[in-house]
Amino acid sequence: HIILLIWKNSKHYNIPARLVVLMREICNSLIKQATKYVSGEQIFTMIESEEANLAVTMLKTTLSVCGAFKSTYFDYKTTANAECPANPWKIQNNALFMRLDSFLERCHDILDLTQTIVQFTKLAKIEVGGTKGKTLTASIKQIYEDFHHAVAKFKAVPYDIMDVGAKAFDDDFYEFRCSIKELERRLGAVVSLAFDDCSNVYGRFKLLDSFEGLLERPIIQDELEKKYIGLVQSYGQDLKTVQELFLHYRDQCPIAWNLPPIAGALTWCRGLQERIEIPYIKLNLLDRAILEREEAKEVSKVYLTIRASLQEFESQKIEEWGRDVEQSSHSKLKLPLLIRNPESRLLTVNFDPALVRLLREVKYFLLLGLNVPDTALDIYQQVETFRAWTGNLDLIVNMNNDVLNILLPVERPLALPYLNKFDAMIEKGLSTMNWKSNGITEFIQDSMEQVQAVSEVMRTMKNNLKGINEQLMQYTKPLIVRKSKPVAKDEFEKDHKNFVKERYTEIKEGGKNIHTMVKDTNKVLRVSN
Template sequence: MVKILKAKESSYYPTSQNILKDVEDALMEAQDIELYLRPLRRPIQFLQETEFPKIHALIPPLFHTICLIWSHSQFYSVPARIIVLLQEFCNLFIDQARSYLSPEDLLKGEIEETLEHVQIAVNTLRSFKNFFFSHREKLASYFTNGKEFKPWDFQSNMVFARFDLFLNRLVKIEDIFVIMLEFQKLEKLEFGGVKGKTLSEQIYRMNEEFIESCKVFKEKTYDPSDYNNVEFEDDYVEFKAKILDFDRRLGSILCVGFLDCSGLESAFKLLAIFGYFLEKPVIMEIFSPNYNILLQMFDEELDNCKHLYDEHIRQMEEGNEIINKNMPFTSGNLKWSKALQERIQTFWSNFLYLSHRILEGPETALVYQKYIEMLTLIDQFEEQIYCEWKSQVDEVCQFNLDQPLIKRNPENGLLSVNFDSKLVALLREVTYLLMLNRSDIPDSALAIYEKRNIFTKYIGNLELIVQWYNKLKQTVLEVEYPLIETELRAIDGQLREAEEVFTWQKENCWKYIEHVKATVYDLEQRVQQSKENIKTIQQIMNAWAEHTLFSRKDNRKDALLSLEDKEDRLAKKYKFLKEDGYKIHQLAEENLKLFKADSSSDSWKIYIEYIDDFIVDGFFNTIMHNLDFFLENTEKGLKPAPFFQAQMILSAPEIEFKPSLDKEAGDGFYDLVEELLSNVFKMSAQVKRVAAHLEVENYQVFCTFFIYMGVMDLI
């Protein structure tokens, strides 16, 4: 068309030629813009598809791409177009944030969860704006190969006008939720002290009022993220005014609560609990005078600590060791000093967390100087105590480790483990010093400490040896000693090495200790078992006297002597005694083996006669118990119920008794009593004599004949 107009020399040719040139320029511009804006497709797609909390990671590559477009595109490197592009991205971020926050439920959800979402949105939007400024600063680095640098010299509010309005609205919403969350803590607060109840009630009432103030936002139906909504602004201003009133009231309550604190610890607890509120300007202004009181309290605490220190030093000089429970002298004093040091350091560290101008005043400088002086005194005390201990360590180690393992008391021959108490104290000191993280413990003390497990093993086993040996020496009977004399002398010979040769520094003592331990243990166990066997024999004999051979019928006090089952009673009792006699002989044989004795030796015969003697005593007690039963039931003075029964038969011209009461009559009452008593004495004939060498078959007690005759006379 242009060529035809040119050929015809048409008057429209110049105009057509200009139109063609404009179209060609526009096409070139469109191609350039399409070429350089094409890389934005994927970032935009990612921004739309990515979850909002993760969107911040896409911001740096987005601005990198925008900077490349600005530096390379011929037609897009002008402020008007880049401003529009940035505005579109601002709008995209605003839309994404609104979708994430769900404005219709923003003020009605859980405070913690909603606050977290709002803070994520605020941080993301601020990140977007910060990356704009940071990339604007380094924009020159994108112009390479001699290209002319074109800065973003337009005002930032041309890009962020709407963005800032939305961001400021989110910041206000965040402020509301932060205040709500912090004021929720008032619900759980309780004051102690004299005025605690009154102050807690005031806090409770204030919390109720605050909850009512928060209901205003939850009951509204407007969109709080709409920055054009004036109603929200009015509610926010009113809410902040109420919070200002709450702050003033809370500041007054905190002042009263602080003055009611019992000491520094409770005062710092109060400050820690209300830390957020104390940073608020209104409350800080009201509470500020109390910081001077807090400084005075710390000054008094330093004076108290100095008094404790002086008292401790005085007690030490007088010989009264005041140390921590169960701790030795040195580590106990170091622990005490550490506790005193931590006491004042904890309070001072709490001071350092306070953000108040009092820390920069001259009064604080004076208190700090006193604090440093107190720490210096404690450090000097620790150094003195520790150096005194260190100076004695080598001597204690060398002297006591050269001592024998055990020592014998020359007066009674008893043994004791010869591990000096100074070494025990040394090991305890090292244990606690390591717990206190002391790094300059002497090598000699550490060397002993490294062997503590070996020493513990040695001491534990030596204590057992000493315990068993001393028990043998103290409990062995005169009749038992000859039976173990040879073994005891052999043990004394083995122990002599521990008394004279082996020391705590000598290596390879363990095999010797094990051998001696096994030997002493074997003898002690055998002797103790023999004693247990003797106790068993005594228990057997005690059981004989628990029940009498005869009794009243059905064990009733008003019944007659039961004679119908006499033969059965005798058979059972005699069988029981024979079985017990067999057990006694078995136990005696077991003791023979335990003592490893010769049954024909004089020492064993003496020992077996010793057993025989208390068996005789056992039978004597058993027989006497049965005789006492007869005497108690026939003694006139005790007025017992009838014991025997005799029938009176009228046979003219005489009166007869059955059984006969005539002493000379055969099968009479006298014979019956004599038979019963004879049955009692025959119990001693049921056990064979343990001391067989005495050539007496059993324990028939002939010497009790006189007792028998005395009973018969009473009858």
């Protein structure tokens, strides 16, 4: 803008010769500032520090600033020609920007150098699998070593590579590029062999991902063009395999272990979708010339057809399940909490298996990112509540059933008052109270207290009975023990007398223990002596 003002108002500097000098000086200042911002020494330092990406960014910034300067000049040249028709800026661009253009060309060359280093550095970490993996990996390592030597040789030049006046750069850079082209040919051959060694489409795409960036280099791209065509054909064959699997199993889907039926079918369907979708996305990243071929277009049509069939199958399954949920879920929630076997009087938690399946289905629907019908989602939002209720009811039922299973007929009259009280407590859970009722938590708490009381009574009775039996078993030992050799009469009478005395003492002490246990049993049964 200032130069335009000078051109419009100055009487001495509004001539082409002065403008040329001024613009050249500005260009020189711009080049000088750019070499301060990013010098050849800095670039090599960043490369040695494995920060070549930073060098790429700085070079792109330099090119952007210089390009913006030239673009601004051309904009103001148009303005000057319009505002000063009698004295337009009729100057050859080469006269103004010859040195700046040379600098920009140098920046592009060095940018190509740094980008090449970024790309080839990936080779250091690449491991190729397959039957030929070890040999191919060794070849890649050797290519990387040769590349490292080529870079080291170029770094040894005795001048600043950003110095536009260093004419030897062109020869040195040409030699470097020739070395890189040879390495590209070798690398293309290795990638081609690794490509042939892959057994499936997914493995081939994974191989291409490993060499991402390098595959865009023209020599490698030419080497792999025929492989890309074969890849498209292999993917087409895989699509046919998926289609056959879908048609064969759609009515009886293979369900993964522990998955509910609908979510299992949809997981299987999603697996088929991912199997065809991931390679398709990567396929579309190939060169446009490959995608324009008739084989690629046909494969794309087959993919879209199969994807539509899979999506239709998924929608159909979800719709059918949604209808079943609407019809059955509310009726299942209206079932009583408990049911009792009329013969054995054993209890069972009456949480219908259909509700369990519903909750599992919703869980996996949400994990798969599928839409869940509102009815099912409302029920699933109570899943933790249902889990707590059924868990506590299971404890109550198990304690009650254990009591009934171990209760002897002669013991039943003793425990009957407690059993009757518990039965009266849970009658609501057998008749009027369902899974949508209010007060379920309080009902469970009261029932738990009562069944624990019954269980405690039975535990005390059984433990005391066991203790009494163990005590009585001690008295079954014989009073006379046969010796292995004859014993004198006096000695026998003496030993027998002591033995009887000890047995009387045992019986006396044991009797006290038995009385204590009987009293304890009477206490829990609230029976008077």
